[in-house]
Amino acid sequence: MTGGGPAGPVRTAVVTLARPAGAYDVVSLAVPAAPDWSAARPGQFLVVPGSPGRGDALPRLHWLADVSVDPVHGTAVEVAVPAGGGWDLGHRLRLLGPLGRGFGVPTAPVPALVVGHGGSAVPLRWLVARLRARGCAVHVVLSADDPDEHFEVASLRRQTATVRLTAQPDLGRVATEVLEQEPRIGVVYAAGPRASVREVAQAAVAAGRSVRVSALDLDEPLLCGTGLCGQCDVRTTGAAGGRSLRPCLHGPVVPGEQVLDAPR
Numbered sequence: 001m002t003g004g005g006p007a008g009p010v011r012t013a014v015v016t017l018a019r020p021a022g023a024y025d026v027v028s029l030a031v032p033a034a035p036d037w038s039a040a041r042p043g044q045f046l047v048v049p050g051s052p053g054r055g056d057a058l059p060r061l062h063w064l065a066d067v068s069v070d071p072v073h074g075t076a077v078e079v080a081v082p083a084g085g086g087w088d089l090g091h092r093l094r095l096l097g098p099l100g101r102g103f104g105v106p107t108a109p110v111p112a113l114v115v116g117h118g119g120s121a122v123p124l125r126w127l128v129a130r131l132r133a134r135g136c137a138v139h140v141v142l143s144a145d146d147p148d149e150h151f152e153v154a155s156l157r158r159q160t161a162t163v164r165l166t167a168q169p170d171l172g173r174v175a176t177e178v179l180e181q182e183p184r185i186g187v188v189y190a191a192g193p194r195a196s197v198r199e200v201a202q203a204a205v206a207a208g209r210s211v212r213v214s215a216l217d218l219d220e221p222l223l224c225g226t227g228l229c230g231q232c233d234v235r236t237t238g239a240a241g242g243r244s245l246r247p248c249l250h251g252p253v254v255p256g257e258q259v260l261d262a263p264r
């Protein structure tokens, strides 16, 4: 491991496993042990710097799908990449991470609603596992542009009280329905395109529930992921005046109230 700048440490990772999961390959990476892996949370991400010499100028950002820290077997990090993305066994790569602020879980076992769309749902299986470990009953609402893009739904069904699949424009409406049907839900989590997380945040706040959202959409190509370019900025227009939020630096997970009035 070498030291990094403000963006975080640069690490060398080795691909140890790749298995197909619908539209994705779930890739396991062996990484050097470090305290920030032990503290990693769903909602954090990795940046794989671009390689202009290979015609790959932009960095690639990947959600952490899971992190396992084992003193005997080492530290393993999972990411999901497009199926056939060329992450072959033994491939070595440099990466930055874990970056950003992830989803926390409640201190008490309160029922939770988890909402996500497409590739933004990659961290949610891990989030659900952590909620279940805390004793929280979990309800899930997912959408995807293609059925193959639902990430590990079978695993989610085994861990949760309910899973509802819908279309992206209906995420906010379905989240509202679940909140009406399950009045004991105390906390809502959302990840997806900006318009979707805003609608889910509005539904949660209207229902008086606590809400955390991921304000970064990695299905969009991004220029840096380390706070330098401003491409991911969310500008809001609240009564207190306009604000700007830079999710890759100040999030990506933020209180839902911060995106309630973000434009589409």
Ligand code: FES
Pocket: 222, 223, 224, 225, 226, 227, 228, 229, 230, 231, 232, 233, 246, 247, 248, 249
């Ligand atoms: S992607 Fe460049 S500042 Fe966030």
